[in-house]
Amino acid sequence: MKSKTVKKSIPNRYLDLEQWQTDRRKFLRGALLAGAMTQIGLFPSCSTKLKEGNDLLTAEQATILNDVLNIFFPNDGNGPDAEDINAFGYVMWVLHDTLNRKIEDNAYILVGLNWADETAQEIYFSPFVELSQEQKEALVGKFTELDWGKNWSSMIITLILEALVLDPIYGGNKNEAGWNWLNHTPGFPRPTEENRYERIMEKQMKLVK
Amino acid sequence: MADFDCDICIVGSGAGAGPIIYELSRAGYKVVVLEKGPWLKTADFTKDEMTATRRDAYTPNLEEERHIVVKKSSSGNWTEKNTADGGSDLWNGSCVGGSSNFMSAYFHRMKPNDFQLYSKYGPIDGANIVDWPIKYDDLEPYYAKVEKVIGVSGKVVDHKHQEPRSTPDYPHPPLTTNIVADWFVEGGKKEGWNIVPAARGIISEPKDDRRACYHSNYCGSYGCSSDAKASSRAALINKALETGNCDIRPLSKVYHIATNGQNEIVKAHYYDADDNKQSVTAKIFVVACQAVETSRLLLMSKNEEFPNGLANNSGQVGKNLLFAGGGAGSGYIRFDSLSEEDRKKFDVPLTFVNQALIDFYEIDDPEFGGKAKGGTIDFLIEHSNPMPKVFRSKYKNGTLLYGSDLKENLQDYFTKQKRVRYEVFCDWLPNDDCNVSLDENVTDKWGDPVGKVKLGYHEQNLKVGNFLANKGMTVLKNIGAIKVTKSITGNPPTNLMAGGCRFGDDPKNSVLNANCQAHEVNNLYVTDGSFMPTGGSVPYTFTIYANAFRVADHLIERLGKEA
Numbered sequence: 001m002k003s004k005t006v007k008k009s010i011p012n013r014y015l016d017l018e019q020w021q022t023d024r025r026k027f028l029r030g031a032l033l034a035g036a037m038t039q040i041g042l043f044p045s046c047s048t049k050l051k052e053g054n055d056l057l058t059a060e061q062a063t064i065l066n067d068v069l070n071i072f073f074p075n076d077g078n079g080p081d082a083e084d085i086n087a088f089g090y091v092m093w094v095l096h097d098t099l100n101r102k103i104e105d106n107a108y109i110l111v112g113l114n115w116a117d118e119t120a121q122e123i124y125f126s127p128f129v130e131l132s133q134e135q136k137e138a139l140v141g142k143f144t145e146l147d148w149g150k151n152w153s154s155m156i157i158t159l160i161l162e163a164l165v166l167d168p169i170y171g172g173n174k175n176e177a178g179w180n181w182l183n184h185t186p187g188f189p190r191p192t193e194e195n196r197y198e199r200i201m202e203k204q205m206k207l208v209k
Numbered sequence: 210m211a212d213f214d215c216d217i218c219i220v221g222s223g224a225g226a227g228p229i230i231y232e233l234s235r236a237g238y239k240v241v242v243l244e245k246g247p248w249l250k251t252a253d254f255t256k257d258e259m260t261a262t263r264r265d266a267y268t269p270n271l272e273e274e275r276h277i278v279v280k281k282s283s284s285g286n287w288t289e290k291n292t293a294d295g296g297s298d299l300w301n302g303s304c305v306g307g308s309s310n311f312m313s314a315y316f317h318r319m320k321p322n323d324f325q326l327y328s329k330y331g332p333i334d335g336a337n338i339v340d341w342p343i344k345y346d347d348l349e350p351y352y353a354k355v356e357k358v359i360g361v362s363g364k365v366v367d368h369k370h371q372e373p374r375s376t377p378d379y380p381h382p383p384l385t386t387n388i389v390a391d392w393f394v395e396g397g398k399k400e401g402w403n404i405v406p407a408a409r410g411i412i413s414e415p416k417d418d419r420r421a422c423y424h425s426n427y428c429g430s431y432g433c434s435s436d437a438k439a440s441s442r443a444a445l446i447n448k449a450l451e452t453g454n455c456d457i458r459p460l461s462k463v464y465h466i467a468t469n470g471q472n473e474i475v476k477a478h479y480y481d482a483d484d485n486k487q488s489v490t491a492k493i494f495v496v497a498c499q500a501v502e503t504s505r506l507l508l509m510s511k512n513e514e515f516p517n518g519l520a521n522n523s524g525q526v527g528k529n530l531l532f533a534g535g536g537a538g539s540g541y542i543r544f545d546s547l548s549e550e551d552r553k554k555f556d557v558p559l560t561f562v563n564q565a566l567i568d569f570y571e572i573d574d575p576e577f578g579g580k581a582k583g584g585t586i587d588f589l590i591e592h593s594n595p596m597p598k599v600f601r602s603k604y605k606n607g608t609l610l611y612g613s614d615l616k617e618n619l620q621d622y623f624t625k626q627k628r629v630r631y632e633v634f635c636d637w638l639p640n641d642d643c644n645v646s647l648d649e650n651v652t653d654k655w656g657d658p659v660g661k662v663k664l665g666y667h668e669q670n671l672k673v674g675n676f677l678a679n680k681g682m683t684v685l686k687n688i689g690a691i692k693v694t695k696s697i698t699g700n701p702p703t704n705l706m707a708g709g710c711r712f713g714d715d716p717k718n719s720v721l722n723a724n725c726q727a728h729e730v731n732n733l734y735v736t737d738g739s740f741m742p743t744g745g746s747v748p749y750t751f752t753i754y755a756n757a758f759r760v761a762d763h764l765i766e767r768l769g770k771e772a
Binding site: 071072073074076078079099100101140141144150153154157158161162164165166167170181182183184185186187188189190191192194195196197199200201203204205206209 | 246247249252253254255256257258259260263264265266267268269270271272303304425426427431434460482483558593594595596599600603609610611612613615616617619620623624
């Protein structure tokens with residue numbers, strides 16, 4: 001079964017900038033009165049099941065990342081989804097890759113997760129993790145159009161595509177699900193523990209002489 | 210020998226260095242090779258996109274070793290960009306064997322007229338065109354030697370610009386190709402054009418300790434796992450090591466070459482793997498660290514004798530840098546446009562095409578006012594490595610895709626079609642706006658000034674490139690490709706560089722003499738592509754190899770006389 005991407009929309013009131021600003025001011029005023037301004041995002045709803053946090057991501061960040069990956073690469077009956085290719089696990093490998101020379105990209109991933117949560121607060125007055133699936137899809141779709149969100153979305157999609165077609169030794173492409181789906185024949189020899197990227201980079205960086 | 214650490218010290222180990230290392234070691238001379246990169250062995254090379262292209266583990270860290278690139282913006286102003294800030298860089302392989310490990314190895318010879326571009330086609334305003342100080346006949350025996358020693362596969366099929374050969378054919382038969390190779394030939398015939406096999410520096414049968422190509426389909430940008438690709442490392446350095454005369458010192462970055470006040474080098478100074486300062490003495494020094502870094506090293510090697518840099522009292526070092534002119538284009542052959550039989554033959558994991566259109570190496574067209582220098586068109590299938598393909602699937606009509614739309618686009622790209630390509634090679638005309646100098650502000654991690662590379666191009670590159678690209682597009686359309694495009698720009702392919710230390714007979718406007726010996730420094734030779742005053746309309750590696758074998762003969766003769 002295949003289904004087209006159904007572009008969910010954010011509520012109409014946010015397309016009207018003036019109305020949106022009014023709503024936002026109301027929200028902020030309410031939050032201030034409740035004394036909760038500094039705690040926004042810090043107390044997820046008990047009803048929301050959060051993905052387990054880890055040494056780099058809070059439970060909220062991990063949940064947002066997982067949700068975003070699954071929206072960008074969904075289970076729609078056509079090939080593997082983000083779970084099938086272990087996109088989350090692959091992104092975690094990327095975040096732990098200390099030899100990556102573009103390490104600032106990793107910080108950008110995290111900043112984007114926080115932006116995602118802030119945008120959820122601004123538009124829905126609710127932490128991202130507490131949104132309905134429909135709201136999450138609408139919001140993530142909007143990220144691809146927003147100034148800050150375009151580049152971040154592109155980067156996350158690149159990570160998904162890497163998880164789809166790079167060698168499974170880096171955590172993605174689980175059971176070669178990406179290659180199988182795309183009828184792709186990998187090049188041989190494939191990397192082993194002895195000559196995977198980190199081992200070569202260590203030689204290039206003179207960490208191993 | 211007692212007065213020297215070795216007979217010959219070579220800076221760099223790529224295509225310009227390999228023949229010197231190989232020939233001098235085998236002739237019994239003691240050779241020391243200073244290579245800035247690590248010594249990666251065949252077992253280190255896999256078909257891992259993460260290593261080769263996503264993380265660029267074969268090149269230096271741009272935060273530590275960058276270049277300043279100067280380009281003309283769309284508004285016409287020259288603007289500087291630091292390569293550490295993103296975009297393409299100017300490194301092509303920092304390891305033993307250099308970028309020859311990662312070449313695609315299209316081995317076209319230059320044609321006789323390429324050696325006399327000025328005499329044959331005359332001047333072009335704004336271009337510093339000169340004839341070479343040697344002729345095709347001087348280099349022909351060395352092209353033949355390269356074919357035999359490092360192993361070149363192909364088949365000579367006559368065409369109107371076929372260069373004279375001393376051997377009837379290549380020593381190794383052509384590599385197996387995809388069925389589309391035949392279609393390209395037929396596509397050319399429809400126009401009366403003669404598309405012929407292109408030779409490759411890849412062996413199609415075993416040779417010595419090297420195994421035949423096994424068609425991994427991950428070739429350009431990837432190291433070879435069977436040593437079939439004729440890298441300097443696999444084809445030459447490994448053989449040189451067997452002599453016991455060759456000392457390879459990896460992770461050794463040369464930063465200064467010192468002279469004695471009498472036009473002779475006495476030492477090459479370098480940082481070792483621990484960044485300690487070391488030096489080597491030798492009778493003769495050869496610099497071959499690819500065009501940009503070769504000019505940079507000479508410019509960095511200033512002293513009282515050479516206040517503008519080694520061998521640069523003429524002011525010519527770094528001038529007339531070359532890249533390959535031209536560009537590329539592509540189209541798509543949809544599987545549903547083919548018969549079931551053709552589809553089965555076409556849709557196989559075999560990406561070699563190895564066909565080229567050389568009929569337009571010389572253009573005779575009113576648009577060019579008569580005869581003009583043209584170039585080569587190679588035909589290809591998109592490489593197998595999937596990341597470029599997924600990037601092409603990421604957008605549709607400029608819109609970032611996600612969700613089911615993205616998945617459908619990916620599936621269509623990978624399973625319903627193949628992208629066929631052509632690459633155009635024409636002369637990158639030498640000009641005053643394409644050169645290497647030292648940046649006055651930016652330094653590398655050792656505190657040495659980085660190379661500042663100005664990338665000006667001549668409009669003629671685009672004119673010829675577009676002329677040839679139109680021929681390539683016609684062929685693609687003739688074989689049923691759709692969405693056929695061309696991209697001819699002034700942006701240089703940074704993996705194809707030459708010039709900067711051009712050779713010539715006049716010391717006032719060249720750095721090297723006909724033997725690639727510096728006019729101003731008795732024991733300095735430059736044997737990478739830097740020597741080329743013009744580069745022909747083909748990739749440079751074959752000619753760099755051939756010329757380095759030629760210089761090696763000269764060096765053996767010289768050392769023999771001086772013994």
